[in-house]
Amino acid sequence: MNIVNIMLSGVGGQGILTSGRVLALAALDKGLDVKMSEVHGMSQRGGNVDSHIRIGESVPSSLIPKGGADYLISFELMEGLRYLDYLKPEGRAIISKLKITPLSSNLKKGASYPENIEEMILQKAPKAKLIEAEKIAKELGDIRMVNIILLGAMSKDFTLLEKSNFENAIKQRFSPKVAPLCLKAFERGIENG
């Protein structure tokens, strides 16, 4: 059974569940089976959030084991680092170069964020792609486009699905008003992937 595993991670409210949905719709558009698993509930309260997506001819179960992900798409650097051990040795990470500092509780304790995090990620996963997704989204005029940009970057060498599958999924998921910008964001993602 050949199943491709994609792990998404980030901070609640970043649009992780939305990109997962687009990816799953793209798989359906291609006529493949897909299962996605996520944990709701605390997702709007600034906690870390993940979503497991598995695509193949037939997908019996929905959770990706640690060390089993072909792709890791992360919306934030520390959440990229946290989930890095989900990757297979040949797996690929696409991580947004965004830092969201977790809640501090002490002024004198020093930074609550890992130092030199980009270097650390690249040292542990040399093929990881760190992307200025937020900057590109701002250029496009809508910060919410980060999730589509990251999907675009991931789609670049994702041979299982065609570009048209993603485009159809975007058109299904978003209103005709927002979809054109999403398609543009998807292109910019491919360029930067």
Next chain:
Amino acid sequence: MKKLMLGNEAVARGAWEGGVSFGSGYPGTPSTEILEYLVKYDDVTVQWAPNEKVGYEVSVGVSLAGRRALVTMKHVGLNVAADPFFSSSYMGVNGGLVCVSADDPGMHSSQDEQDNRLLAKAAKVLMVEPSDVEECRWMTKEAFSLSEEFDSPVLLRMTTRVCHQTGVVHPEEKIVLPEKKFVKDIPKYVLLPSNARERRHKVEERLKNAMKFGNESDKWNPIFRKGNKIGVITSGVAFGYVYELMSDEASIMKIGLTNPLPLERMKRFAESVEKLYVVEELEPYIEEALKAMGIKVFGSELRPYTGELNLTIVEKMLKGKESTKVTIDLSDAKINQRPPTLCPGCSHRGMFTIFRDMGLKVMGDIGCYTLGAINPLKSMDSCMCMGASVGMAEGLDKFGGEGVSGKTVGVIGDSTFFHSGITGLIDMVVNKSKATLVILDNRLTAMTGGQPHPGTGMDMKGNESPRIDLVELCKAVGVKRVRVIDPYNLEEIKEVLEEDLKAEEVSVIIAKAPCVLGFKVKLGNVVEVNVDLCTRCGKCIRVGCMAIGEKDGYPVIDENLCNGCGVCVQVCEPSALAFKKQN
């Protein structure tokens, strides 16, 4: 046509296809979305109940009226509804009655991980368990037929990974049901002891018939045959792991109708294989049934007794190896936890800051405000179950002694108070408690995503509905000291608390301000830091707000997050924090 759906959405779809007339329940992760999807079907009446017991009872009434009813809750919600759940088993149904229990193995968002399969067995009702999203659809639909056929409420037992799994479904059309009416039937519906004793035999007969059905049903309890060396019996979400790992080398039996268990079918299957495993999450429910028949089986001793299963655990159970290995070592990476926190601007923050600074003993409850227990607020001393804060505050205050009695408050959200706090308050009044109850009134069931409750004044469709007035309610049960305060005014909170804690009678403080997330409230101008005035005392950072960070030992405000609530401004003694003047 294939469609992508969330498990909970597929339950709603299945219920609709099965001709459900009514849905009720109380929000609780991971069950909440079922009713939120069901309400989108215009031909179904869907409403939130103040608690699971009421939701269940209204649904029983709908069933008596001859209509099909769905009631949804999280696993601990079934504890609240346990009284009607157990008794309705003796009554049986008229229209089909399906109760969803969404269990939470691993406790992603729950206070325990009880396995409600045991409750279905204890209540002697039928139980079905979907293992994926398509099964959520058809099993829900068929559960109504089972309910009517076997004259039993049906427990649709789900788990987090089924509720919140998205997958492919094959929607069908809605079925047409023959019309049914209410039928007067005192021996069946009036559970006087003499009637109940008669009904007890009907319950036994029903279980016998349902077991016979399960023994013969390839649809509910399918067997995937592959050799006779290894056999695996499994159910629910565990089936996916087993099938993925073992479909080429073991015979697999999936049980979809899990109460009553198809004992004869299980026995025949066990006899057909050389080595038998049971793979199930949490309690050894299927395993014990096999062992009781004297069948040798491997299962719970090979897996953790707590938490969810996954491919790695199941592979180790069945094959004794792990083919997926972690190759990236993160042990040297200092990755901080990122716990959920109260939103910037949340009306609970000031309250918990004052509770902490006054050194109060806080009996907490279930909701967003449970986050008041997390660093740096750390101002909650207990959180047990829905509504418990009230009774626990009364008990602790009465017997706590010095430093505790007269320093104890119960803290409960408005939705939780309507759910099961009212009776606790009645107890406080009639048993002459002197404790103080704080009701955090933000007009929504916020933690589960902002559902309306009896104090919201709005129904599920957004239409206006009667609004229960908390002040009048508290007065009506006999509380004389009821005060409404502004939870953003720290002075006021402190003053009122000090007065009420001294009072020789029950006091209720209603901290009233709408949920900033649910009602999209922008409170004021953002805050700025004057570093020259800052003494680095750290009081601002200890209000626990995501908008306040730290840079070079000084606080910094994230203007994109700051909602302008001013709690940090009020705790800053040197006035280094102030609202920014509008440009």
